[in-house]
Amino acid sequence: xxxxxxxxxxxxxxxxxxxxxxxxxxxxxxxxxxxxxxxxxxxxxxxxxxxxxxxxxxxxxxxxxxxxxxxxxxxxxxxxxxxxxxxxxxxxxxxxxxxxxxxxxxxxxxxxxxxxxxxxxxxxxxxxxxxxxxxxxxxxxxxxxxxxxxxxxxxxxxxxxxxxxxxxxxxxxxxxxxxxxxxx
Amino acid sequence: xxxxxxxxxxxxxxxxxxxxxxxxxxxxxxxxxxxxxxxxxxxxxxxxxxxxxxxxxxxxxxxxxxxxxxxxxxxxxxxxxxxxxxxxxxxxxxxxxxxxxxxxxxxxxxxxxxxxxxxxxxxxxxxxxxxxxxxxxxxxxxxxxxxxxxxxxxxxxxxxxxxxxxxxxxxxxxxxxxxxxxxxxxxxxxxxxxxxxxxxxxxxxxxxxxxxxxx
Numbered sequence: 342x343x344x345x346x347x348x349x350x351x352x353x354x355x356x357x358x359x360x361x362x363x364x365x366x367x368x369x370x371x372x373x374x375x376x377x378x379x380x381x382x383x384x385x386x387x388x389x390x391x392x393x394x395x396x397x398x399x400x401x402x403x404x405x406x407x408x409x410x411x412x413x414x415x416x417x418x419x420x421x422x423x424x425x426x427x428x429x430x431x432x433x434x435x436x437x438x439x440x441x442x443x444x445x446x447x448x449x450x451x452x453x454x455x456x457x458x459x460x461x462x463x464x465x466x467x468x469x470x471x472x473x474x475x476x477x478x479x480x481x482x483x484x485x486x487x488x489x490x491x492x493x494x495x496x497x498x499x500x501x502x503x504x505x506x507x508x509x510x511x512x513x514x515x516x517x518x519x520x521x522x523x524x525x
Numbered sequence: 526x527x528x529x530x531x532x533x534x535x536x537x538x539x540x541x542x543x544x545x546x547x548x549x550x551x552x553x554x555x556x557x558x559x560x561x562x563x564x565x566x567x568x569x570x571x572x573x574x575x576x577x578x579x580x581x582x583x584x585x586x587x588x589x590x591x592x593x594x595x596x597x598x599x600x601x602x603x604x605x606x607x608x609x610x611x612x613x614x615x616x617x618x619x620x621x622x623x624x625x626x627x628x629x630x631x632x633x634x635x636x637x638x639x640x641x642x643x644x645x646x647x648x649x650x651x652x653x654x655x656x657x658x659x660x661x662x663x664x665x666x667x668x669x670x671x672x673x674x675x676x677x678x679x680x681x682x683x684x685x686x687x688x689x690x691x692x693x694x695x696x697x698x699x700x701x702x703x704x705x706x707x708x709x710x711x712x713x714x715x716x717x718x719x720x721x722x723x724x725x726x727x728x729x730x731x732x733x734x735x736x737x738x739x740x
Contacts, residue, residue: 352697352704352719355726384726390733391698394676399583403597407575407604 342366347377355385556621563611575604581622581700582629588695589633589688590640591680599636603629619709626702626710630692637688682732690725697722 347370353359354367371378463469559577562570582603587596606628614624683691696702696710697718708715 348723349716349719352722380723380727383730384723387694387726387730387733388698390675390730390738391679391694393672394679394699395672397580397584397587397676397699399580399600400593400597403583403600404576404579406597407579407601408572410601410605 342370344370344374344377347371347374348380351377351381351384355381355388557616560611560614560616560621571608578622578625579604582625585626585629585695585700586633588680588683588699589691590636591684595636599629599632603632606632620706622702623706623709626696626706627712630710633692634688678733678736678738679729682729682736682738685732686725686728690721690728693718693721694725694729698726 347367350359350363350367354364359367371381555577556574559570559574563574579600583596583600586599586603587593590596590599603625607625610628614621618624683694686694692711693707696707697704702710704715704718707718711718713721
């Protein structure tokens with residue numbers, strides 16, 4: 342065995358886990374080779390020193406930090422709905438991105454269906470776009486105003502009806518009250 | 526040779542290997558069950574998984590960076606990545622420990638590259654505390670160190686190793702991963718792991734001796 346072969350075996354030799362013929366071969370080589378012997382002695386000293394060191398302990402607050410940052414692995418929607426095996430298969434289909442993509446595609450097809458007017462370049466003319474937006478805004482404003490007026494009218498009517506209702510029983514009671522009031 | 530004999534006496538190969546193998550199998554099964562429960566949405570399982578592996582991830586990060594704050598941030602980042610990519614873990618492609626180790630290692634290497642660029646632009650005033658710390662450390666290393674003090678001295682020495690040697694020594698001697706697992710984490714052959722380990726250990730002994738530490 343040459344020095345390169347010994348170097349591979351030396352790690353286990355200094356740990357005391359090398360056995361049999363390999364161990365004897367290393368022992369014989371070390372007795373004859375000063376370079377490898379020095380390497381083995383240094384390595385063994387380091388191993389011995391490291392065995393005397395105290396283990397590193399993680400600070401207790403670290404656990405809380407980790408659990409706070411990454412609270413738990415939630416099961417996916419697919420797993421919750423369809424169980425583990427089927428859920429794993431269907432998971433890509435139920436991804437929000439895919440669902441949104443499908444929705445947009447469906448909307449596009451709906452817009453392109455026959456009967457709906459196709460967009461033309463002239464539709465993108467800024468003057469046209471502005472006029473259309475202005476028309477729409479004024480229509481919305483007028484509609485809002487009209488709704489407000491209607492609401493006022495409805496409120497007036499309701500108030501008047503309530504008044505009439507309150508007055509009606511009073512008038513109905515009045516004839517009864519009159520003879521009583523006429524009593525001696 | 527005395528040191529080699531001393532180390533060899535400490536371990537009893539057959540029993541230790543059998544016991545370690547049994548323990549690893551149990552941990553492996555436990556990890557797989559926890560991951561399965563995590564993916565099923567059990568919050569308690571995720572907590573257990575984090576509790577079991579936080580110490581090791583933090584220790585690797587701390588040994589590599591020598592900074593408690595950086596180690597905490599990196600550990601947090603590792604678990605955030607685990608959280609996001611737990612679904613991509615495949616039990617057939619290696620143990621969870623290996624997967625986690627690889628994830629931590631990639632993050633540490635990225636961090637090392639970033640901080641290396643930062644260090645090269647640091648002025649001597651910013652580096653001064655580190656130099657003073659090293660001098661103070663070498664002034665109190667006459668006797669045989671052990672425990673926390675030895676741990677601090679080791680930390681100073683590990684910083685002097687190249688990242689390749691450092692990570693190998695940390696994974697094997699401090700975190701006790703198997704050679705096969707280290708090879709998977711570092712994505713190199715087992716022979717390379719053993720060779721790096723020898724060089725790392727020897728280099729570490731030389732650094733400690735330079736700091737007048739009795740080893």
